[in-house]
Amino acid sequence: MDSKRLERSKNKKLKRKEVLEKKKVIEEIIKSASTVKDHLASFLAFSRYDRNGLSVYLESGFGDQLSSSIKKYIQNLLKVNMEGPYGSDWPLEEKVKRREMVAAEARYIFVRESSNVVHDDSYLKEDGKMNYWTGDGDPLVGFMHYRFIVEEEIPVLYVYELQLESCARGKGLGKFLMQLIELIARKNQMGAVILTVQKANVLAMNFYTSRLRYVISAISPSKVDPLIGYEKSYEILCKTFNNEAEDKLENLAPK
Template sequence: MGGETRSGRGSAWWVESMEAKRLLSGKEKKIKRKEVLEKKKAIDEIIKKASSVKDHLVSFPPFCHYERNGISVCLESGFGDQLASPVKKYIQNLLKVNMEGPYGPEWQMEEKVKRREMVSPEAHYIFVRQSTNTISNENFSTKSEETTYPGQIDDQNRLLETCTQRKELGKFLMQLIELIARKNHMGAVMLTVQKANVLAMNFYTTKLRYIISNISPSRVDPLIGAEKNYEILCKTFDSEAKAKLE
């Protein structure tokens, strides 16, 4: 009987101990959940604040103009839901010219998604326009209904697009994006590149030192990644982002 009594007390103690652990575990989970929610809220606030900035270029005056390697252009900010009709048509055509090939058969479906994304309020733009020392500024104003630059892909626009290639302008623009991200307390810059776009992949990974993120399909699951035609690249600015994305 004595043995049973001691056993009973031992069982009671074990039950009480497990209950205490359960309560403690529940409390810890509650605290952890609160911390996660608070952190998410803080991140949402940072993103909201960054998205509300009307013109990020104001903080970087040296980046408002690019005069190197024989070209002279100026930069302007814009929003997807404020695009004039000619501008919208121009960038949609430009997107198709650049992306239809790399996307292949999937482009027909992807194009509809991209077109919606491009005119959303969350879409921010940096327009690159030829400076006035070569072509009158009146021809490049987004406010003008008679503008030819953003409205159609004509010979003049093709000349502008061709003459800016391999002039380090792309690198200049990406450096600007990274500066904007850092100033607005972002942990990283992320982008998607089609595997078929070998030149773009080499540009980002070799010249700009972006790496394939661990959230890219090929890193999450090599079998699934092999079926996908894109990679997600990233460049991180702090240890937390590095741990999550790299």
């Protein structure tokens, strides 16, 4: 073997070793983040939300440890909030979401109404129904479902769901929860927060892009291939925390 071939072979082995080592590091980051028992414990200032006439507290949960009453609540709230944006795709999507919500890797933040809150008749929802919670304990008024995964060789926190009841919307809670999620992502060495939004859900799209400054990711169908993206009903949004994540997930042109 001549010197050039030997050098190329050596470089390939070094590159392969670097790739494997990087993959191992990322796997350890994901494993470490996923095994934390309670991500809220590091952010006690975010354990309660008392603003704009809303008084709630947060608690953590795991997908494979959900009670039957919580499963029922999640299913009901998802249907109420998402059947419209998904349209005719909802029956199939609902089946997917039911599988996703009980997966071992699913992590939750539940939003419960404080027990000292007293309601009058004005608390009735616009549709005439009371809270969707039918289990024991303080009523749930929303939840987040998130996971730690790898996208384009970047460890990321993926927000699968942010669902709030109508009584908890428009009061700053959604922004509060997303700020918390970003803190959790940073603390656990994630390179970005990623989420999927239905194009038909205009309010949600504006919320993430205008108020929270998320951008359409380079991995979103509309960026990968505009023709295919046009046919898709969703966009993938992201907020990155370092240069590598920005390069791979936002794919911004050089400044």
